[in-house]
Amino acid sequence: MIPPAIALVAPSALPRALWDSLNVTVGGRLAQGTPVSLPCFNTYDGQSYQRNGTACAAVESGYTSPSFRVENFGAYMQASLLFSRTSTSEQCLLDMSNPSNPQAWTNFNCSQGAIPPYYIEVRSAKDVIAAYAFSEATGVPLTIKNAGHDYKGRSSLKNSLALWTLNLKGISYSKTFVPEGCPRHLKYTAMTVGAGMGWADVYQYADANNFTAIGGYHQTIGASGGWIMGGGHSVLTPVFGLGVDRALEFKIVTPDGSVRTANECQNSDLYWALRGGGGGTFGVVLESSSLVEPRTIPLQVANLSFPIVGNNTHDWFKILINNTYKWGTEGWGGHIQGSSLINVTPLLSIDQAKESLQEVSDYVLSQNGTVVVETLPSWYAFFTKYVLAAEAPVGTEYLLGTRLMPSSLFQTQTGMEQMYNAILNILPYAYPYIVVGTPFLYNHTAGTTSVTPAWYNSFWHISARTSFLFNSTLAAKVNAYQLGNQLVQNFYNISPDSGAYFNEGLVYEPNYQQSYWGPNYDRLLSIKKKYDPLGLLDCWQCGEFPYMFIQPLVVDSELMFQLGSRVNLTRGILAGLK
Template sequence: MALGHFTFLSAFLALSTACVRANLVSDLLWGLNVTVGGRLSEAKPVALPCFHYYEGQAVQRNDGECAQVEAGYTSPTYRVSRFNDYMMSHWETCQSTSEQCVLDSSNPSNPQAWQEFNCSQGSIAPHYIDVRYPTDVLAAYTFSAATGTPLVIKNTGHDYKGRSSQKGALALWTHNLQSISWSKTFVPQGCPKSKQYAAMTTGAGVGWQTAYEYADANNFTVIGGYHQTVGVSGGWVMGGGHSILTPVYGLGVDRVVQFKIVTPDGIYRTANECQNTDLFWALRGGGGGTFGVVMETTSIVEPHPLFSSASMKFTATANNTQGWLSIVVNSTYKWGTEGWGGHIGPSNLINVTPLLTLDEAKDSLKEASDYVTSQGGTVVIETLPSWWAFFSKYVISAQSAVGQDYLLGSRLMPSALFQSDDGKQKILDALVDMLPVANPYIVVGTPFLYNETAGATSVNPVWYDSLWHLSFHTAFEFDSTLEEKKAAYQAGNDIVKTFRAIAPDSGAYMNEGLVYEPDYQQSYWGSNYDRLLSIKKKYDPFGILDCWQCGKCIVTYAEA
């Protein structure tokens, strides 16, 4: 549906050339605010109350408000409720110039943060719209076209690539689109009644914990992310969307059956397998913030399966991690055929499968559990009645840290590597060599057993014949120098280079890949890239949504 033009913005655009040149941005901001019902707000850094200077001007430190910021600084629920807060705090900063307003995540009350740094806006958009309606999005498109102001889209801020913040941008905050419903007989709009699904529909702001609680209350299972603040409808699903249930049930893009989206050409569209099919294909893997602003997503749900789950951990030493990683590497292919999905580290494992009974699960993991026990560790293998039972018991208390400066890298590891002694040895050697620099984080979240329809999604096809999404992070601190930041980026690149050499024809997960992934077109999309680019040009012919790293002040290093 076409959304038309806006009275206030059109009036300003019709003003005399001299007047527009003199007051264009401020006048259009006023008109924009009226158009969106007063939901245009100014944004300043969340840690500003702790500082004595902001943008070079003296300000009054507020001890009470600062104490609240310090208390919530590493809390995902605190950060998700505020537009000006990001899960990874370096995406609030201008990394190359140290324009920042952040605290010490290891000790948020550390006075060094505000004694050695002045508070600067960094990469936080100075204005944002609290999006409630499709017309809000069109107002932003119109404003961007009139002023040249870049746009960014933010939901929860759970964004490892920094695409949801940008210096000097106008942001669209979709977090308050919190609608949620489900139907046993959902038919995508424009499709025949024979195309019927049990499906859940969520507004763009819904996070996975909310979705899991809703699904459990209604006695079904949804396939989603591993952190409570990951959004259901945003970059997670549009970038692929891995889950530890993905080995059996597919990626997020395999499960979505409809998007509602405002595209940059000013139309509120429904995209599914029966209308706007090219856009539907592109949104199923082409990336968030690329083709428009998604308002809601509908995805297939499952009945509650009975899960077998395993949690193992031991204290790592210089002598026992290699033995553990050897078992993991040598067991991976067998575990893949049994439907196991999960996360594995140098001294821990947490996996689930809906395909094995409890006795079968214990037998499957016997070598691993015997090793963990021999190292004085703990092993719990059990059945759980629902995904929510697993998530609430194991995930909420052990999610990835927030408020820190993590730089991710990843590589998809093809199944063929785990079917030869040479391939397994190369992987093991690389994992062991990585340990002095970074811990491997093995995500067993690829659709290895899922019966996909070839070409139905736009993610790199190598996803469907891989067993690991192998990732890791390097990091820097709030007070790191530019050279230290460069070193962290370079270290990540060097690690991925090793795994790229082992799997040169594979790819990476765009949501958790290197910021400077070389040949990113091939790594993220493979043979799908050219078609994605043509669809992008069709729906965004003037490049209103232009987001190669969103123009960040990111540090560069020798190979960038």
């Protein structure tokens, strides 16, 4: 039975004594969350504020630095979603192209936006259990933040209490890992990482301990957070699978206050749900264990780029499309952006790699570009040489939308022409970002993960990106959202039965239950009801379970931004607190 709906309770409506009590319960680790850029402003939520020049200088220096942002609770990697999604007047943004530009803080008010006004620095399961009890008793909604890599604003929520898991560190490695409760013969070579471990630290540890971890393309993405629970693609995914394919076990605190181990031998339904059902929905993951590979995996690396002149990218994309099926069978994975390509494969020799790329290399050289095809001895060598310089920028006002492009499109002339024409349609507005990171060659067993099955019969995870600036008008922001929808629609039109990546979909992903989970949605919903019967956890497009509905930026006919919230919780104490 679904409890009756009641009003969302804002933190400011609660007696101070309740917050003080919670702070004592969590060992003094309850803190106030404020926008990272606040020290630069003279006004805060419409009230006069004392600008702090010294603190502001530190913010300006680190504004586009992932290491700075990851260590500050009030800083998220994609800054725009903290503010544009809540109202027309709320923002606390600096100029990402020049963070010291005074127009940002002299012409605008700093607002709280969607940043939770309170957060708990989680150090143990007890902190999570205390937060669940507090939310259940008061009606204050919860949100979960790890490293803040979130293209849809799911890890932030206005007037919520946040659980910040960044400080759940720790990493270990075993050649004889047996999932808890499983027979001893189920042994794996695996690593176990705390929720707050970033991939750069994991990769360094893996290299030092002679193994390879398959993970994200950014140094500060959390290895046990939303990346793995939403799917988790890598440039090595074509051969070694998605993060969810490799996940062996999760330690999680579910909303009923239980600390559970989920693997193939116990809580197997929850284990399946966490392998693709998305973060922030089924509980707070404390750590995860995943398969690893030997360190000595020589990689053939291709780094190609050329200057864009006129329409010279048209032939470039035609060559890419025509070769995608062949490259897919050869294990190539990587990133293609504009007129540049960085791909790797562990399956070819250096001579085979050069032969494989001959046509595209010749074209790049004909356009006065550069071609490097080389062998690197390990993933870590590739990461340090290429990824750190090529990873996605942070502190931006980017809006992203994606689509998984079926392999069938690259196997017929008609399909390739459709793909080419779809790309040509968006080129006047944006260059596609193509992640060759689908598990096409991975020996996947159908039904073992809960992501959309479209992952396993696709070659490309393609995206189109739009943006606005710190001083953009309301009309410009609306246009950026609408244009993004229109650009991605070109790829929907030629792949109506495919899907999208939960971690990188449109803010307004159409029919998102089908896009993210396909036939797995109904089972995920039943598992959600089992482990979270009161609906304490939810977020935007995390499943639209019948408990909480949180809507980010809404563009209505009058070009207004609103935040709509509806929460179902049950506790009689709420009446006494109003």
